[in-house]
Amino acid sequence: MLTLPALTGDISVFINSKASKTPSVRRPVEPVGRYFMHHAQRTLRNHTWSEFEKIQASLNVQRVDESIDPDEALLDDELADESLLEHDPRDWKTADLYAAMGLSKLRYKATEAQIIKAHRKQVLKHHPDKKSASGGLEQDGFFKIIQKAFETLTDSTKRSQYDSCDYNAEIPPPKKGSDYDFFEAWGPVFESEGRFSKKQPVPALGGADAPKEEVEKFYNFWHRFDSWRTFEFADEEVPDDSSNRDHKRYIERKNKAARDKKKTADNSRLAKLIERVSSEDPRIKQFKEAEKLEKERRKWEREAGSRAEAEAKAKAEAEAKAKAEAEAAAAANAKVDKKKAKEAAKAAKKKNKRAVRTSAQAAEYFGDADKAATIDEQVGLIVDTVDDEQLVALAEKIKGDVKAALTEVAQSLVESKKLPASLLSYFV
Amino acid sequence: MSPIVGIAFGNTTSSIAYVNPKNDVDVIANPDGERTIPSVLSYVGEDEYHGGQALQQLVRNSKNTIINFRDFLGLPFAECDASRCTAGAPLVEVNGKAGFVITRGDGRQERLEVDEVVSRHLNKLKLAAEDYIGEQLSETVISVPTNFTDAQKDALRAAAKKVGLQVIQLINEPSAALLAHTEAFPFKEDCNVVVADFGGVRSDSAVIAVRNGIYTLLATAHDSNLGGENLDAELVEFYAKDFEKKNKSNPRKNAKSMAKLRANAELTKKTLSNVTTATISIDSLADGFDYHTSINRLRYELVANKVISKFTQFIEGVIQKAELDPLDINAVVLCGGSSYTPKLSSNLEFMLPESVAILGPQSKEASNNPNELLACGAALQAQLLSNYDADELAQALEPVVINTQHLKKAIGLVDAEGNFVPVFLAETSFPAKKTVTLKNAKGDFLIGLYEGDHHIKETVVEPAAKDEQDDESDWSDEDDEPEVVREKLFTLGTKLIELGVKGANGLELSFNLNDDGVLRVAARDLKSGQVVKGEF
Numbered sequence: 001m002l003t004l005p006a007l008t009g010d011i012s013v014f015i016n017s018k019a020s021k022t023p024s025v026r027r028p029v030e031p032v033g034r035y036f037m038h039h040a041q042r043t044l045r046n047h048t049w050s051e052f053e054k055i056q057a058s059l060n061v062q063r064v065d066e067s068i069d070p071d072e073a074l075l076d077d078e079l080a081d082e083s084l085l086e087h088d089p090r091d092w093k094t095a096d097l098y099a100a101m102g103l104s105k106l107r108y109k110a111t112e113a114q115i116i117k118a119h120r121k122q123v124l125k126h127h128p129d130k131k132s133a134s135g136g137l138e139q140d141g142f143f144k145i146i147q148k149a150f151e152t153l154t155d156s157t158k159r160s161q162y163d164s165c166d167y168n169a170e171i172p173p174p175k176k177g178s179d180y181d182f183f184e185a186w187g188p189v190f191e192s193e194g195r196f197s198k199k200q201p202v203p204a205l206g207g208a209d210a211p212k213e214e215v216e217k218f219y220n221f222w223h224r225f226d227s228w229r230t231f232e233f234a235d236e237e238v239p240d241d242s243s244n245r246d247h248k249r250y251i252e253r254k255n256k257a258a259r260d261k262k263k264t265a266d267n268s269r270l271a272k273l274i275e276r277v278s279s280e281d282p283r284i285k286q287f288k289e290a291e292k293l294e295k296e297r298r299k300w301e302r303e304a305g306s307r308a309e310a311e312a313k314a315k316a317e318a319e320a321k322a323k324a325e326a327e328a329a330a331a332a333n334a335k336v337d338k339k340k341a342k343e344a345a346k347a348a349k350k351k352n353k354r355a356v357r358t359s360a361q362a363a364e365y366f367g368d369a370d371k372a373a374t375i376d377e378q379v380g381l382i383v384d385t386v387d388d389e390q391l392v393a394l395a396e397k398i399k400g401d402v403k404a405a406l407t408e409v410a411q412s413l414v415e416s417k418k419l420p421a422s423l424l425s426y427f428v
Numbered sequence: 429m430s431p432i433v434g435i436a437f438g439n440t441t442s443s444i445a446y447v448n449p450k451n452d453v454d455v456i457a458n459p460d461g462e463r464t465i466p467s468v469l470s471y472v473g474e475d476e477y478h479g480g481q482a483l484q485q486l487v488r489n490s491k492n493t494i495i496n497f498r499d500f501l502g503l504p505f506a507e508c509d510a511s512r513c514t515a516g517a518p519l520v521e522v523n524g525k526a527g528f529v530i531t532r533g534d535g536r537q538e539r540l541e542v543d544e545v546v547s548r549h550l551n552k553l554k555l556a557a558e559d560y561i562g563e564q565l566s567e568t569v570i571s572v573p574t575n576f577t578d579a580q581k582d583a584l585r586a587a588a589k590k591v592g593l594q595v596i597q598l599i600n601e602p603s604a605a606l607l608a609h610t611e612a613f614p615f616k617e618d619c620n621v622v623v624a625d626f627g628g629v630r631s632d633s634a635v636i637a638v639r640n641g642i643y644t645l646l647a648t649a650h651d652s653n654l655g656g657e658n659l660d661a662e663l664v665e666f667y668a669k670d671f672e673k674k675n676k677s678n679p680r681k682n683a684k685s686m687a688k689l690r691a692n693a694e695l696t697k698k699t700l701s702n703v704t705t706a707t708i709s710i711d712s713l714a715d716g717f718d719y720h721t722s723i724n725r726l727r728y729e730l731v732a733n734k735v736i737s738k739f740t741q742f743i744e745g746v747i748q749k750a751e752l753d754p755l756d757i758n759a760v761v762l763c764g765g766s767s768y769t770p771k772l773s774s775n776l777e778f779m780l781p782e783s784v785a786i787l788g789p790q791s792k793e794a795s796n797n798p799n800e801l802l803a804c805g806a807a808l809q810a811q812l813l814s815n816y817d818a819d820e821l822a823q824a825l826e827p828v829v830i831n832t833q834h835l836k837k838a839i840g841l842v843d844a845e846g847n848f849v850p851v852f853l854a855e856t857s858f859p860a861k862k863t864v865t866l867k868n869a870k871g872d873f874l875i876g877l878y879e880g881d882h883h884i885k886e887t888v889v890e891p892a893a894k895d896e897q898d899d900e901s902d903w904s905d906e907d908d909e910p911e912v913v914r915e916k917l918f919t920l921g922t923k924l925i926e927l928g929v930k931g932a933n934g935l936e937l938s939f940n941l942n943d944d945g946v947l948r949v950a951a952r953d954l955k956s957g958q959v960v961k962g963e964f
Contacts, residue, residue: 003869004844005873006844006872007873007874012928012960013925013961014926015925021945021964026833027834028645028827029831030644031599031824032604033607033641035641036641037812043829
């Protein structure tokens with residue numbers, strides 16, 4: 001190790017500014033290796049040493065993190081069930097094989113790699129050689145179970161048969177009548193039931209605010225649930241057919257019957273479960289209520305047409321009535337008016353007649369005062385004979401030349417043969 | 429993403445390697461199980477043979493077996509050394525380039541440019557690697573000799589491109605070898621290394637300064653007529669003489685006999701690298717005579733001594749070329765197939781000072797497979813580059829990045845005895861940074877920074893009587909002869925900076941040499957955190 005010389009003078013910083021360094025040479029470096037790439041990064045990005053060290057340090061940390069095996073954390077540290085150690089290996093079928101493998105947290109979710117890793121771990125821990133070396137008795141029962149478990153879980157057919165009968169993986173539905181959150185309690189139940197589905201992925205129960213389509217999809221899926229669950233694992237051992245063939249067949253038949261029975265029971269169990277869930281589902285209630293409201297609303301809308309019609313009818317009726325009343329009133333008014341007009345016309349006629357009758361006298365009988373009686377008589381005839389129109393016209397005309405007007409009327413009367421010319425001798 | 433493979437493409441053999449998902453370097457074996465695949469293509473009728481299978485054809489079908497073609501790539505015909513191909517398909521001129529004429533089925537003549545031969549060879553390598561990895565490959569890093577011209581590099585890139593391999597980077601062979609070596613056996617401190625590559629038909633060596641993990645080539649040397657074939661030739665000559673003596677028949681007149689002898693001599697040579705005796709038996713070597721004999725390693729080493737001493741001289745030569753003394757060298761990394769020869773390592777140990785580590789297959793501190801170093805280095809570089817995109821790489825290869833300033837003289841501290849302790853050795857490329865932590869430093873100290881000059885001090889140690897004798901026989905084993913002990917010593921040169929530290933309680937000295945050659949020194953007290961700084 002380097003030792004520095006002791007400080008003799010009183011120097012804090014001395015720079016030998018008179019001296020100059022030997023000039024450097026420019027040479028290419030070899031563009032290989034990590035250190036060159038670091039150099040290149042520093043040069044190109046103008047990183048200072050401390051910045052670069054920080055970046056490298058953060059990269060190193062990430063690398064270390066990545067190197068931790070994520071599977072390792074999922075395996076059991078301790079044996080989940082201590083009683084397994086005393087379990088009779090001949091009864092291995094009744095043991096919890098996943099717990100024996102240290103996979104009690106993963107169970108049917110364990111991947112092949114995880115099973116292999118877990119097996120290795122268990123073997124290292126429970127190998128009989130190891131046990132006897134540490135002073136334990138010659139008990140390899142549990143090791144046999146581990147080996148059986150490994151054998152079962154690494155064979156896909158055997159594993160599916162075991163998974164079918166792995167009641168430890170089942171999540172019991174919430175107790176009826178107890179107080180529980182619907183979604184929290186039922187979600188995991190269906191998640192675990194879904195492992196038996198031939199169709200994957202299985203739709204999740206979802207939350208309280210799931211849209212109607214999703215809820216419907218969920219129930220449709222479960223109503224049409226297609227399960228691969230088989231109960232072969234629980235079969236009674238089939239004897240060798242060399243001893244007694246009939247007995248073998250009998251056992252086989254019995255097994256099949258038992259399997260079918262269990263399958264039917266399982267199916268009905270599931271059906272009941274779904275029935276219960278759908279009856280409890282607050283979303284379905286909500287949807288039903290919403291549907292009811294919707295129905296009412298729609299009914300209201302549907303009836304809107306006839307309602308409008310009735311209204312229109314009533315309105316029309318009222319209008320018609322009002323109209324009739326108005327007409328009646330108008331007719332009455334008109335009658336009065338007519339009467340008045342008639343009277344007025346009568347008065348006017350009378351007045352006109354008088355005017356015409358008196359017109360000759362007013363015109364001093366046109367100089368023929370001697371024929372006054374005849375003129376009056378003949379004028380009287382004209383006035384009585386002419387119709388109303390002619391009278392009005394005549395009354396107007398006599399304001400001018402009386403004789404001419406009377407002559408014109410008399411002539412027209414004669415021509416229309418209303419009066420004989422003889423009676424109007426004066427004017428014709 | 430498919431991995432990037434590293435290819436070491438040699439005249440005699442080629443190797444492919446990649447870094448597997450477990451982060452180990454895997455040298456890929458071809459379907460015949462060869463990890464070093466002979467760079468040989470042979471044509472029999474319509475069939476194409478490659479690798480070891482093609483090499484076997486050299487005996488019966490030498491005219492259609494193409495060997496030693498790599499160095500001709502990208503060179504005009506006039507510059508090619510046709511004598512290399514005498515054992516196989518003769519070298520001819522095709523379109524001004526080197527080429528070969530091959531007879532396929534029905535006597536059809538095929539004229540192949542060397543580019544096409546290289547493409548076919550690379551394609552076979554690619555297929556072998558794809559079989560092994562199980563993925564399509566599209567990118568590669570190839571190692572090339574330091575004296576490959578730009579035209580040759582372009583030709584190699586084009587040949588690789590033709591078979592769907594994009595060359596991401598061509599790296600120098602010595603750097604590749606050193607990279608592979610340091611990855612497995614990192615150097616503890618900065619050093620000067622000779623990388624010697626003894627191949628089948630040529631030898632290359634380079635002196636490389638390793639400073640903070642960055643390599644700088646100080647000198648390179650090439651000998652295109654020195655290689656494993658020279659060892660074979662010596663052995664062949666030995667066997668031929670022996671055969672002639674026993675059977676009164678000269679096998680040298682018959683090309684086929686010679687081919688048989690060569691193939692067996694090569695095998696014997698390889699066997700003798702591992703065991704001390706090897707037998708050779710050839711049916712009907714010449715004139716119907718069989719040949720059977722055994723040879724031990726000592727005999728072989730005597731036979732091949734001339735060539736082996738050429739190898740060691742070659743290494744001495746490159747050290748001289750770099751204007752360095754053997755004492756300046758810290759290690760010799762041996763690579764290439766010929767470096768398996770145990771005598772080569774022991775000769776080097778003998779010739780070079782004890783301070784030089786001979787990192788050959790016999791050393792514990794080096795790879796057992798020196799012929800795979802190049803491919804491993806290329807693979808490591810390939811893996812490194814997979815973290816960078818093409819743009820970044822192109823920028824990193826700009827002259828502005830690659831050409832850096834290097835210190836001409838060492839810079840270091842003076843210690844309590846007044847000796848120079850280097851911090852930055854000569855040939856350190858900068859910007860550079862170093863930290864020295866002195867945990868036990870307590871009290872007041874003077875930190876003096878100097879440039880250092882070094883010289884070789886020769887002292888004559890007389891075991892018996894102390895009489896002056898100017899004998900440079902440092903190899904002498906005899907006790908009564910004087911021994912010259914050579915030492916490398918530094919003397920203080922120009923004083924640059926002095927810093928005084930008072931009441932220190934553990935010191936951390938950091939030295940920072942920036943782009944412009946400005947040296948910044950900071951001494952930080954580990955306890956109080958006080959800093960004294962200086963800049964030159």
